Amino acid sequence: MQFFIDLLTVSDSTLRLATPLLLACLAGLFSERAGIFDIGLEGKMLAAAFFSAAVAFVSGSVFLGLLAGIAASLALSLLHGLASITFRGNQLISGVAINFLAAGMTVLVAQSWFQQGGRTPSLFGGARFESLDLPFTNALAGLPFLGPIYAELISGHSILVYLALACVPASWWVLYRTRFGLRLRAVGEAPEAVDTAGISVVGLRYSAVMICGVLCGIAGAYMATALQAGFVKDMTAGRGYIALAALIFAKWRPWYALYSCLLFGFLQALALRPDLIEKYLGFHVQVQLLDALPYVLTVIILAGFVGKAIPPRAGGEPYVKER
Amino acid sequence: MQKMPAWADIVLIPLISLFLAAAISGLVILGIGEDPVAAVKMMVSGAVGSTYGWGYTLYYATNFMFTGLAVAVAFHARMFNIGGEGQAMLGGLGVALVALYIPWPHWTVALIGCSVGAALLGAAWAYVPAVLQAKRGSHIVITTIMFNFIAAALLNYLLVNILRPPSSMDPATASFPASTHLPTLHDLLTPLGISFSKAAPANVSLVVALLAAVFVWLLIWRTKLGYEIRAFGQSESAAKYAGINPIKITVVSMLISGGLAGMMAINTTMGESERLILNMTEGAGFIGIAVALMGRSHPFGVVLASILFGFLYQGGAELALWTSIPRELIVVIQALVILFTGALDNMVRAPLEKMFIKLNRNKG
Numbered sequence: 001m002q003f004f005i006d007l008l009t010v011s012d013s014t015l016r017l018a019t020p021l022l023l024a025c026l027a028g029l030f031s032e033r034a035g036i037f038d039i040g041l042e043g044k045m046l047a048a049a050f051f052s053a054a055v056a057f058v059s060g061s062v063f064l065g066l067l068a069g070i071a072a073s074l075a076l077s078l079l080h081g082l083a084s085i086t087f088r089g090n091q092l093i094s095g096v097a098i099n100f101l102a103a104g105m106t107v108l109v110a111q112s113w114f115q116q117g118g119r120t121p122s123l124f125g126g127a128r129f130e131s132l133d134l135p136f137t138n139a140l141a142g143l144p145f146l147g148p149i150y151a152e153l154i155s156g157h158s159i160l161v162y163l164a165l166a167c168v169p170a171s172w173w174v175l176y177r178t179r180f181g182l183r184l185r186a187v188g189e190a191p192e193a194v195d196t197a198g199i200s201v202v203g204l205r206y207s208a209v210m211i212c213g214v215l216c217g218i219a220g221a222y223m224a225t226a227l228q229a230g231f232v233k234d235m236t237a238g239r240g241y242i243a244l245a246a247l248i249f250a251k252w253r254p255w256y257a258l259y260s261c262l263l264f265g266f267l268q269a270l271a272l273r274p275d276l277i278e279k280y281l282g283f284h285v286q287v288q289l290l291d292a293l294p295y296v297l298t299v300i301i302l303a304g305f306v307g308k309a310i311p312p313r314a315g316g317e318p319y320v321k322e323r
Numbered sequence: 324m325q326k327m328p329a330w331a332d333i334v335l336i337p338l339i340s341l342f343l344a345a346a347i348s349g350l351v352i353l354g355i356g357e358d359p360v361a362a363v364k365m366m367v368s369g370a371v372g373s374t375y376g377w378g379y380t381l382y383y384a385t386n387f388m389f390t391g392l393a394v395a396v397a398f399h400a401r402m403f404n405i406g407g408e409g410q411a412m413l414g415g416l417g418v419a420l421v422a423l424y425i426p427w428p429h430w431t432v433a434l435i436g437c438s439v440g441a442a443l444l445g446a447a448w449a450y451v452p453a454v455l456q457a458k459r460g461s462h463i464v465i466t467t468i469m470f471n472f473i474a475a476a477l478l479n480y481l482l483v484n485i486l487r488p489p490s491s492m493d494p495a496t497a498s499f500p501a502s503t504h505l506p507t508l509h510d511l512l513t514p515l516g517i518s519f520s521k522a523a524p525a526n527v528s529l530v531v532a533l534l535a536a537v538f539v540w541l542l543i544w545r546t547k548l549g550y551e552i553r554a555f556g557q558s559e560s561a562a563k564y565a566g567i568n569p570i571k572i573t574v575v576s577m578l579i580s581g582g583l584a585g586m587m588a589i590n591t592t593m594g595e596s597e598r599l600i601l602n603m604t605e606g607a608g609f610i611g612i613a614v615a616l617m618g619r620s621h622p623f624g625v626v627l628a629s630i631l632f633g634f635l636y637q638g639g640a641e642l643a644l645w646t647s648i649p650r651e652l653i654v655v656i657q658a659l660v661i662l663f664t665g666a667l668d669n670m671v672r673a674p675l676e677k678m679f680i681k682l683n684r685n686k687g
Contacts, residue, residue, distance in 0.1 A: 039464070087673075092464050094666035096612060097658050104654030105351070106481050110356035118649060242470055248465065286484070289502035292476035295469040299451075302461035302469075311462070311512055 004145070006276055008152050010269050015157065016227060019164045020045065020219040020236075020263025024243035025250070025257045026164075026171050027215035033175065033252060034208030035188035035314040039095035040080055041216055042240025045103030048073040048301050049221025050106035053120040053231035054113060058129040062225050065127065069224075070217030076102065077213030085205050088318035099240070120231040122225075129158035129226035158226040160218060167215070171254040184208055188312035191319040201319045219243075245298035251309050262295045326676045337617055337624075337664060339671050341417070344659035351529040351655055359650055365645060366638025376464035376637060378523020380506060382595065383607075384633030385525065388532035389587035390611025391629050392539050393580045399543055400576040406452060406467025407584040408608025409474030410445040414585025416478065417444035418592045419486065419599035433503040437593050438531065438586055445585015446578040448474060453577030457570040463577070472610070472624040481507075482601055496599040505594045528590035532629075535583060536622040543622075552576050584608060613657050616665040632657070 024041045041289035048069035056065025076098050083094035107118035114120055117232035134155035141147045157158040187194045187204045193199050223239075224231045246264050270277060271290040278284050301309050335374040342616045349359040390407045397404035404410075417440035427433035452466035490647045491497075505526045543549040555562040555572040561567055591603050610632055617631070618624025639653035663671065 039468070079662075083662070087669040089666035089669055090403075091666075092405075093612070093616070093661060096405065096609070097662035097666055100609070100654050100658035100661065104651040104658055107649055107651035108351065108355055108655060111647065111651075115647075118651070137377055207353045238472060241472065242466065245469065286480055288476040288483075290478075290482040295472045295476075299455070299461075299466055299469050299473075302459075302466055303455050304459045304461070305561075 001293055005148075006280075008148060008272065010266070010276065012156075012318045013269040013272065014154050014262060014266040015153065016265075017268045018261045019161045020223050020227065020239055021243050021264055022164045022258060022261040023160075023167065023219035023222065024240055025261050026167050026254065027212040027219065028247045029171065029250075029252060029254060029257060030184070030208045030215070030242055031212035032247065032289045032315055033188045033310070033312055034184050034205050035191060035312055035317065036080070036084055036205055036212075037091045037095065037316045038209075038212060039079065039092055039244060040076065040098035040102075041212075041243050042236055042238065042239075043099035044073040044076045044213060044216035045220040045223065045236045045240050046106055046234070047076055047102040049224035050120070050220075050222035050231045051216075052109060052111070053123060053224035056123055056225050057120050057230070060126050062123075062127055065225055065321055066218070067219045069221035070214055073220060074210060074213040077209050077216070077241050081206050081209040084318065085209070086321065091316055091318075097133055103234065106231070110231065112234075119135055120234040123225060123229045127159055127225070129222070130228055131156045131158055136239050151235070153212030158222070158229075159228050160222040163218065164222075165258075168254050171257075175254065180207075185312075188314055191314050192273060192322070195319070195321060196305075201321075205319075207251040210307070216240075227261075242294050245294050246297055248309050248311075249301050252312065265294050327679045331679065333421075333619060333624075336668070336671055337619065339675075340663035340668070341617070343663045343671070344656060347659050348652070348656045350647065355648070357646060362642055362646065362648060365641055366634070369636040369641025370463070370634045373520065374518070375520035375523050376641075378520045378525040379637040379640070380630065380633040381508070381525040382523065382590070382633070383531055383605075383636040384629040385529045385532045385594075386587045386605065386607035386624055387610050387614045387629035387632045388536060390584050390589070390607045391614030391618060391625040392611075392622060393537055393582075393584035394611045394615035394619065395622070396404075396539060396543070396552075396576055396583065397536045398615055398620040399549075399556050399578040400552045400572055401559075402456070402577065403464050404449065404467055404577065404580045404584075405448060405464050405612065406470050406581075406608070407611045408604050408606070409467070409471035410448045410581040410584035411604045411608050412474040412478045413448040413473065414441035414445040414588035414597050415592045415603040417441040417585060418483065418588045419496050419499075422503045422593060423496060426500050427500070430503060430505055433667050434505060434527065434531070434589065434593070437503070439589045441585040442582035443585075445588075446582040449577045449581025450574070453574045453581075456577075457573040459511050473585045479601065481601065486599065487572065489613060494601050495596075501594065504597060505589075507594075514641065524595045526590065526594035528594045531586070531589065533626065535586065536626050539583070540622040548575065550596070569656060584611070610657060613664075615641050617660055631635045 024045055028038050028041050051072035052065040052069030055060045055068035078096055080094050083089040084091040110118045110120060137151050137155045140150045175185060183194060183199055183204055187201055191201045223235060242264055246257060246260040249260035267290050271287050274285060274287050352359040352362050353671045370380045393407050396403055412522040418437045423438035448470060452463050452470055454464055455461040486496045487494060488497045508525045509519045509521045510547040511527060551567045551572055555567055559569060587607055592599050614625055614632055617628040635653055635656055639650055642648045643650040
């Protein structure tokens, strides 16, 4: 029975920790499928985390906070689009710049607004996303196994967790079942063909980058207003890069993105509870090994030892119209 | 046809980009309710107003020279080595192992030994991403990012569990023996009759960094290997056609890059802290990107840009000490420099090119 409870706790925190990864991973999926590499996921999440927490604190409304977070992330997306689409700059360098811009500006602005050493005050009440109790939680509570599973794992998360999960089929549907999705994937593989068909490469790539901005904004807002109660300096702690790793792990496909984010979320959840591994597996696992595991796995995938991860063909290349 | 005279490419564009970055930084300072003019004055007096300030400026500049050269060498082969941070951490490990476990008679030999240790481990950390790029086509940017995180976890593990002396609580190695301590600029300049602050950390590693810049210049522009690296960077297919082995060039230029990044550890770990600590890179691996972009991947430009960033770093520390402007201002400036000199290069370049073409036409 204790094993069941432990398993439930770890699964529950896996889901919570996988949510920002999943949102950021899907964000990167849209951008990279359209041929725009984005290593600035981290920075966009961080900016969104700060502005959502700041606005939620000042206004007392978490939904205004969420909007502010999305707006901040969109602004950085626009900058990335400007640099990599309009001015045909190096997308990787632009992403690096955005990460540093967010890391610096959030602390600078936080210090100037709140004077708390680069953090926002703690959020409470309506300034945070409350966990939702799904219907029938009480009715099912009496059932063995199913009751606790429903109460702990399925019910009792913030609305953003469900939104993130819903984004997976939605992304799949948009990418594989709509005209827009077909064009978006085409522009990442063969922009010249899309251009010849009379469709705007620039327009498509900008819309992909904007979708990426919205999703990163939600991811950041989730970090600061649902997972934690407020913004602290560098709170995304490399999650943008883990999302990038998950994206490669998923080979740029939505459903696999869900699985790889759950896997990396599970590793993060285990890193929080090293005592559980020792209890059930009987040996001590270094926390640092669990921290490094997502990156090691990604390198192995990248090396092509476990199936080949082939990025979109035109990824990273600015499109220059032929004359 | 040359669109623009060379001086405009080398001097004018970086200066305009720098001006744009500085102007926006000024606006940011205004935006958080501080006075940008007073801030610049304080940065200048704090960073270059005394030999103490210079000592810190040059200490930081030394780090950036190593990491900037590392990024620049990879840029010449058209590779973006974003893994300077991880390679520098491994360099720190190399310095620590060599300094702790080999008895050195004098700092001069210890410096050579530790440089070799740092360069070897730094290069080793760049080797795997390089081979994966060359042989399996894994994107070097992604693999080097992953290796940064793996290096951080590895260093954390080694310092907490293995290298930490049992009596100590800090995640750090024991202090290095006295015979490996490097002379500071104070020790070097006093016999020459020049008085230099005793407290500042700038040390003989600065000389090593300058030598490394000369080495990179010789390598890139005066050797066959450098020619091959540049040819490969300009056009991979042309280089292949000319009989240049792409695998060899990718791996060798990344090894040199990683070795240079690793060597920054002789400045921070051997020269300053005299033991290996967790935060030994001080973020210099990433600043190398800004430095290489600003210096146009030329060693001379890298040295100048490093001194500029050393100034910003030390000036920013002074600001954080005396005003309410946090140290993160430097991160913002660094981001803006990367943005304008790197990603938005065409925004500055295109109008300038148009202007010069017009000028030439009027002349002709």
